[in-house]
Amino acid sequence: MNFSKSFRNIFLVILLSLIVSACATKKTTTKVEGQMQGDIYTGTDTVKYLADGVPDRVFFATNESILTTKSRDTLRKQANWLRENSSINVVVEGHADERGTREYNLALGERRANAAKDYLITYGISADRISVISYGKERPVDSGSNPLSWSKNRRSVTVKAN
């Protein structure tokens, strides 16, 4: 089911880009706009799932650790799922994009992971079930050097710890 959903999304993106290119615009970069709001990634095509219907990651604006409406929505789903699966602990990984100095990005990743952790705690998940780790800019998921890739890399990812 997950597969079919992501497949549908990819299909949607392809369709969208076809339409965009069909409009014969000069800039092909316009096709990425459907997946970014401001500089925050909003797509789901690369998202792995913590569980069925529960996305594992949320995205951040450049240099920010503020949770967007969409991020909070995702984290509430994670909190619900964690409540139902009380034996599972998680690690929240914080990440930054490649356009910042290494040491600051380590701190920023830690701040992002904690923003996600704090939100999970607000929704009733015990703090001792959630550990955090920052990878700074060391573990990008997208290796491109463009705004879309960077927006996918500025993220926190909730992964099962056990």
Place this chain on the structure above:
Amino acid sequence: MIRIFNLTFLLFLFLITKANSLIEIDITRGNLDPLPIAVSPLFQDDNSKKNSINELKVENIGSEISSVVENNLKTSGLFNPLSKEAFLQKPDIAHLKPRFEDWALIKAQALITGKVTIENKKLKVEFRLWDILAGREMMALAFTTVPSNWRRVGHIISDKVYERLTGEKGYFDTRIIYVSEEGPKTARVKKLAIMDQDGFNTKYLTLGNELVLTPRFNPTSQMVTYLSYFKNLPRVYLLDIETGTQEVVGDFPGMTFAPRFSPDGKKIIMSFAKDGNSDIYTMDLENRIVERITNHPSIDTSPSYSPDNKFITFNSDRSGFQQIYVMKSDGSNVKRISFGKGLYGTPVWSPRGDLIAFTKLHKGKFYIGVMRTDGSGERLLTENYYQEAPSWSPNGRVLIFYRETKSNDKGEGFSAKLWSIDLTGYNERQVQTETDASDPSWSSLLSN
């Protein structure tokens, strides 16, 4: 594990002539007219050549050493080593008494001559520096060491010549510790690596099983501090590169990172991140006492001491964005010093004390620059797509940093390399490494 520094040098000072020489080099400005210097191959007799082949598998160790010297002097940007093909005098004769007219004819202003012998598993090197215009000897030195140390002999000669002609200590008998990088961006394998300043004698200090970042030399010993993700716990470690012994620094309930030694080598200063906040801490390496230096809800990181240990420069986003600050080493009197347009990071205090080098991000470009310690006199030395993390040569004249190239949408075309640039902004050069490389840190002078 790896014994690199166990070789001692016996240094004999023959004589240093305090000649009122005509040649001197002003290194305070960009040198667009490097000093023409002739580096004569060091002479070696036939018997020594045989021993040289036996000991080192190199026939002419004398000319190998002179190549090391030549290359060092050339890369400093201050010297222009002349082509050996133009040399009229044979190395052994020149070493005894150069015919100054011959060397003046090829426009040399200085001449290095020397002699090498290998006997009883000992390498003995003599060298002399001559002032061609004044027609006199400026310096004469001799070294005895084990043959395998021959490259270091070349570096020490380079340092002596540099010091004699510029009036400042050299930086050639030094090493660079850095992070070696391999593999795709999304699964980069990183190892600690160490090499001579000129890119030779690379050794890998970790295997790449865990992520390692930001190694830094202790300015007073052969210790290194760095960040390791050993067992997926990012912590600051201490590594003795002579013995290979490693230990975690302190017992922190969270990530410690951005470590650096104090200039006296007695403390490690670093960031500790907890609950989304990073502050600066120190740990005394003798009594293990941990002190908190900053206490602010913003990110405080990349701390670096002034050479007199009295001040600390660091990076903070307490103003809302990454900027550079200076405070007393007890954490009081915090003052922001960066006020230009853009973001500032990775401040690092010059070993001379007068400047702070930094990385600046402005309008999508990254710059390496320097400013005075009160923030005045900002000078940007180099602009690129991505570069950061300057580290000073021990004499405070050169900066080494790393630079990354842009990758395309498939992630191709990415590379990370070490570069160096003069404080003057001239003489930008790529520093050769076996693999991709980042996070360089320059050691102190190993000898002198």
